[in-house]
Amino acid sequence: MAEASPACQASMAQVRGQLATLPTISLMAVRDGEVLFSYGAVDRANQVYSVRKNVLAMMYGPPVAAGTISLDSSLASLDIDDVGGLLPLERSAKVGDLLAARSSVYHLAANPGDDAETAPPLTRAADMHPPSAARRQLDYGLMWWIPALPADSPLAGAYMAWGYYGQFILVVPKQRMVISHQRVVTAAEGSAPRKVSPAEFLRIANMLVQSPCL
Known part of the structure; x- marks a missing residue:
């Protein structure tokens, strides 16, 4: 693999610096099956909270498409x-x-x-955008959250799984990318641990898709 350009190295350093300000355990960005960026313990199995509903929901796609x-x-x-x-x-x-x-x-x-x-839960990606009430600049469609973004955003058309404390899976069709994020909470953090918000995660995702490396 060719050595990363200075611009690429600088952008990745910015992403890692931003992640270091958050209680993120791991983040991974994948395009067409290739890992483009990873941070933290990406091989560690953790509790994902409500994201498991989104994952189960994806299993509805094939049987719905097949008419089962x-x-x-x-x-x-x-x-x-x-x-x-x-x-x-x-x-x-x-x-x-x-x-x-x-x-x-x-x-x-x-x-x-x-x-x-x-x-x-859910069904197929083709039905991710029914009308729904906005909440935290997010709409909701068939068990996936839909970020309310301008049409010219590099993340436009994306849909997102969201679990408590900051578990995320963002699917970005026009970038052919999937970005996952995990936040693990320990007993030592007490009753009000720091969460990673959707806005904080989407800021990182936006930095990644605009990187000259990707």
Whole structure:
């Protein structure tokens, strides 16, 4: 591999310097299967919190595309119920409704056994941009967060998995890149550990995609 140019080295030093100000454990940027940038313990397995819902959601893509799963199927038609029983109105909810529910749960009334962490999530990348309410400059579509960015942003069109404390996976289709970030919290940090915000992570991601190295 050719030696990095001075501009490339300077930009990567800026990224590493910015990461050093955050409680980041690891960050990796990949394009077309090639690792372009890595920082920290990228080979360490850590808890990813709500990101696991996004990962599980990705598994819906192939069966939806193959027609094995229909987003228009209702819970009643699939004979899906819950502990204590669902209301008739709840059983009329469609698979797509559950995938668009931010908590992963589409109940009008709580039942014993409800678990927002294990209810079924998402579908395919082609449906990442339905209308939704903006929050923290993020929209929400089928279990993935959508950064509200100008059309000329190098991250425009990206969608993001977001887990508590600062676990992120950002998919940037127009850059053919995926950027992952992990933040591990230890007991020594007490009851209010420092989080990495979406804005802080997206700032790093923006620096990476604009680097002359990448």
